[in-house]
Amino acid sequence: MQLFLNKFFQEDDSVEDDSAETILVSTIDGRLRALNSLTGEVKWTLQEEPVLRSPSAVKQGFTFLPNPIDGSLYVLKNSSLKKLPFNIPQLVHASPCKGNDGILYAGSKKDVWFGIDPKTGLKMETLSSASADRICPANQKQTIFLGRTEYRVSMFDEKNRGKTWNATFNDYSAHLLPEVNTWPFKHYASSSHGYILTFDKETGEMKWEADLKQPVVALYLLRDDGLHKLPFEVMGKETMENVAKVKQRAIFIAEDRKPKNIFRN
Template identity: 40%
Template sequence: EHTGLVPEQDDPLILVSTLSGSFVGIGQRTGEIRWQQYNEPVVKVPLDITERSAPMFLPDPKDGSLYLYGAEFEVLKKLPFTIPQLVANSPCRSSDGILYTGRKIDTWFSIDPVTGEREQLLGFQEAESTCPLDIQDAIFVGRTEYNIIMVDSKQKERKWNITFYDYSAAKNDESIDEYDLVHFTTSSTGRVVTLDRRLAMVLWELDLDSPVIGIYSISKDGLVTVPFTSVAEGTLDNLLQ
């Protein structure tokens, strides 16, 4: 659902990243989906069902934080490092005897803001077969793939590997101070609700079919992280009443 007709030049893009790997261009004020790209899921954690007693490493897709879950722990245990930090310090060993090794692969894309077509500009992996883009106002997007492999030095049959994808975006930007929208998402579905901060009214609601893990505005220097609040489904329903 979205309200009102706003010319595209008065309705700048926000880019929304979802857990399933979608990257969606949406009009800030109308909620109009202009285009959608489909990428690899943001996190991949292969599960070994033969090792049911082994703890599981669970990544937070929003920032790469790591949690440990297993029979040895009564609650989900948050580890004191993120996947990007592990990769930066690899190879390393934790105090409980887990050995870590990791790598990161960076790729640059240019994206046509109108059509969503993209071209790989720079990367160590073989480029996708896409048409070259000749666009004055192309959006330049950096995406990083983090891989970590872990083994328990005390029980060498216990091995894990995790893949995590992240977009390169500025965390603090003057443009965010002037940003007059507030975004709410649900933590388990793809619903997004956007309000106008000044008018105190709901502008639009969308369902992107997968939980939102990142929202970005576009500046002359690239992507800028836009804050959003994840709430329970019922809380979002109350907000819309």
């Protein structure tokens, strides 16, 4: 069901720019996509576990709603939503613990290092505290290691065993390299869809747009030493569409060429 944007760029006069870097976009469905930083072109896609798994049924009094961007938790009580003072990773760190209300919390955390080929996205190795699998023993020079953590939390009521809840949250950004301060672009992502708009920080010009069809959880810069977090602003869908339309029209008139990508509904 994913429509990749490669075809748009295959039709273009593709300009190989040495200054192009690779942005990794983590979407809520568990896909990690490598995008060309100058064009937004999707180079490869890695399919992993969904960022968040939790019960979808809402039970009054014992329902938590997790935020997939940072794993923060909201509790639904008497039709009002209250943010809890901890997110899933913090809860896993503090567990095993017991609430004043007799709720037992049990957590688990599991790190995995993926050794990938940055050109193809192929997994060359998987290292975890459970095992070390080396898929391709030769040609290790190009391998870049990405760390991922799976946090799982379960809640049990000591007295009423019908009251249980659990959630799993996957995070690439548990412990990242420093943010890149000299990044020339500013990124915006839609809160409910997969739109990304990228602007040149200096000129304010829109560089590219992409629609990944799934809400964006995080952006990273892929360098030889691993992942660096890239900041992005969350924007409403309508605002983004309007910005994109105006920009596209401006590009049409000023440069007399096709827009590189078109928003679809």
